[in-house]
Amino acid sequence: MPEAIKLLQVSGLRTEFRTPAGAVQAVRGVSFGLDPGETVGIVGESGSGKSVTALTILRLIKSPPGRISAGSVKFRGIDLLAQDDAYMRSIRGNRISMIFQEPMTSLNPLMTVGDQLAEVMQWHQNLSRREGMNRAIELLRKVQIPSPEKRVRDYPHHMSGGMRQRVMIAIALACDPAILIADEPTTALDVTIQSQIMDLMLGLKDEFGSAVLMITHDLGVIAEMAQRVIVMYAGQVVEAGSVYEIFDEPLHPYTQALLRSVPKLGSRTEKGRHRLQEIPGLVASLINIPDGCAFRERCRFAGPECNGAIELQAAGDGRMVRCIKVA
Amino acid sequence: MTMNRVFHQKNLFFGGLIIALVILIAAFAPLIAPFDPVNDADLMNAELPPSASHLFGTDSSGRDVFSRVLYGARVSLSVGLITQIANTIIGVSLGLVAGYFGRFWDELIMGTTNIMLSIPVIVFALAIMSALGPGLFNIYLALGLTNWSYTCRLTRAQVLSVKKSDYVNAAVVLGYSKTSIIFGQIMPNVLGPVLVIATLGCAEAILMEAALSFLGLGAQPPMPSWGGMLSSARDLFFTAPWLAIFPGLAIFVTVLGLNLFGDGLRDILDPRSVLKNT
Numbered sequence: 087m088p089e090a091i092k093l094l095q096v097s098g099l100r101t102e103f104r105t106p107a108g109a110v111q112a113v114r115g116v117s118f119g120l121d122p123g124e125t126v127g128i129v130g131e132s133g134s135g136k137s138v139t140a141l142t143i144l145r146l147i148k149s150p151p152g153r154i155s156a157g158s159v160k161f162r163g164i165d166l167l168a169q170d171d172a173y174m175r176s177i178r179g180n181r182i183s184m185i186f187q188e189p190m191t192s193l194n195p196l197m198t199v200g201d202q203l204a205e206v207m208q209w210h211q212n213l214s215r216r217e218g219m220n221r222a223i224e225l226l227r228k229v230q231i232p233s234p235e236k237r238v239r240d241y242p243h244h245m246s247g248g249m250r251q252r253v254m255i256a257i258a259l260a261c262d263p264a265i266l267i268a269d270e271p272t273t274a275l276d277v278t279i280q281s282q283i284m285d286l287m288l289g290l291k292d293e294f295g296s297a298v299l300m301i302t303h304d305l306g307v308i309a310e311m312a313q314r315v316i317v318m319y320a321g322q323v324v325e326a327g328s329v330y331e332i333f334d335e336p337l338h339p340y341t342q343a344l345l346r347s348v349p350k351l352g353s354r355t356e357k358g359r360h361r362l363q364e365i366p367g368l369v370a371s372l373i374n375i376p377d378g379c380a381f382r383e384r385c386r387f388a389g390p391e392c393n394g395a396i397e398l399q400a401a402g403d404g405r406m407v408r409c410i411k412v413a
Numbered sequence: 414m415t416m417n418r419v420f421h422q423k424n425l426f427f428g429g430l431i432i433a434l435v436i437l438i439a440a441f442a443p444l445i446a447p448f449d450p451v452n453d454a455d456l457m458n459a460e461l462p463p464s465a466s467h468l469f470g471t472d473s474s475g476r477d478v479f480s481r482v483l484y485g486a487r488v489s490l491s492v493g494l495i496t497q498i499a500n501t502i503i504g505v506s507l508g509l510v511a512g513y514f515g516r517f518w519d520e521l522i523m524g525t526t527n528i529m530l531s532i533p534v535i536v537f538a539l540a541i542m543s544a545l546g547p548g549l550f551n552i553y554l555a556l557g558l559t560n561w562s563y564t565c566r567l568t569r570a571q572v573l574s575v576k577k578s579d580y581v582n583a584a585v586v587l588g589y590s591k592t593s594i595i596f597g598q599i600m601p602n603v604l605g606p607v608l609v610i611a612t613l614g615c616a617e618a619i620l621m622e623a624a625l626s627f628l629g630l631g632a633q634p635p636m637p638s639w640g641g642m643l644s645s646a647r648d649l650f651f652t653a654p655w656l657a658i659f660p661g662l663a664i665f666v667t668v669l670g671l672n673l674f675g676d677g678l679r680d681i682l683d684p685r686s687v688l689k690n691t
Binding site for chain 1: 583
């Protein structure tokens with residue numbers, strides 16, 4: 087079918103890591119698209135392949151031991167997996183940028199934050215140092231750092247974790263990227279700072295018009311920020327849909343279990359003491375994965391029919407689910 | 414690193430004071446020295462003990478020892494400085510290559526440093542000096558090209574830890590090139606400990622130059638060098654001990670200053686020892 091060129095179209099992506107025990111298949115055929123200005127959340131527990139997916143998009147998988155074995159990552163119709171290193175360098179930090187989990191250690195301790203901000207723009211946009219510094223002050227003001235004229239000359243150790251994450255966001259947005267990948271951007275911060283950072287990102291997203299790929303295990307962050315959600319389990323997409331559909335009516339047993347394991351405010355007083363539900367068992371090993379549903383050993387609905395190959399199927403308008411019991 | 418901390422670090426402060434003094438002496442030797450160190454020979458007044466007109470006495474040719482010690486600082490400091498600049502450039506460059514690129518380059522460079530570390534520097538330097546012949550310039554070569562193994566290994570170790578840091582990963586994500594990452598992000602973060610090694614190496618090179626000059630391989634007479642002065646004082650030690658004592662003291666004080674400075678520098682640059690010494 088004829089389809090408009092997406093901002094980002096990931097199709098059939100497979101990434102594996104060679105280990106002495108065998109090839110770890112971290113990402114097993116992930117496909118999704120991203121439209122300009124939209125926020126898509128990828129949720130999943132540790133080891134579900136969500137970070138590896140993000141790193142694969144930017145071709146940051148270290149090889150060896152890693153290898154992108156199949157699939158394509160089309161950015162505005164150009165397959166990034168087929169481009170040379172110089173082309174990727176012109177994309178990274180410029181058209182597609184990324185924010186990390188660790189604001190405390192992600193800034194160079196020997197450079198002022200102003201220099202680090204200016205350097206990105208000098209590198210990608212050929213600004214002079216002076217122009218870069220002026221833009222740096224402007225960006226620091228946009229991420230709501232007080233008295234940015236003074237703060238540009240600060241070193242990272244003069245700043246708190248929340249402020250450093252603001253600086254990281256400013257660096258990521260410095261070249262006005264089309265896509266911002268945020269890998270657990272609030273995990274390392276205090277809860278109060280988390281909500282400030284999320285508000286800030288929501289505001290800046292509108293201002294800069296970047297599409298955001300938000301990777302997190304925190305369903306609260308997704309609910310607040312994303313329009314669409316992709317749920318990943320054992321390297322596969324198990325469910326995808328709008329944030330309302332996923333939260334109101336989760337289809338896949340894994341998504342249901344994930345939502346039940348989140349504490350709700352006031353849930354204790356409703357029926358006295360009430361134990362939070364966990365998902366039994368461990369995340370499936372990614373070495374020698376058998377056919378069939380990867381979640382079946384932890385699933386309460388599992389039956390013999392779950393052992394066959396299960397495809398991601400459409401379930402209503404733009405909704406996808408990988409479960410034989412649902413479709 | 415605030416200036417306050419620098420002043421509270423006693424080793425650094427006194428070491429720095431001594432070094433500053435030696436540098437000033439070397440720079441302004443012609444203004445301070447009462448006599449010319451080479452041409453004011455006065456055989457009538459040879460081997461005079463220290464007095465008001467000749468503070469450190471005179472040597473066997475009647476030259477003023479005080480003036481010669483002042484000028485000798487130039488030889489010693491130039492040896493320390495030039496050899497350490499050479500060592501640091503070679504050691505840091507090779508260490509960066511070994512640490513960043515790893516594999517073949519790491520094996521090759523680390524193998525070379527292992528071989529060099531197994532040969533005592535003085536023997537290595539002697540071999541080079543005997544091949545090239547005596548002279549100050551050859552001392553620069555012999556000491557500048559042989560003693561970079563420690564710097565290289567230290568740099569490599571630092572690079573190995575820094576290159577895995579989040580801010581280096583962040584630089585990759587921002588699309589910086591390898592060259593930019595190596596020189597812009599990694600190198601500045603490994604130079605602290607290298608500076609300490611270079612300061613201590615400076616002291617070592619000064620001692621080494623004195624040793625080579627003592628053996629007659631260094632600065633050639635009549636150029637005043639502390640090691641050379643010690644060498645010529647050897648036969649007269651019992652009749653004119655001041656000929657050996659004053660150049661010896663000069664070496665001692667300069668090396669002490671450099672070592673104190675290096676120790677102090679290490680203490681303020683190494684976060685683990687901050688609490689202990691400040």
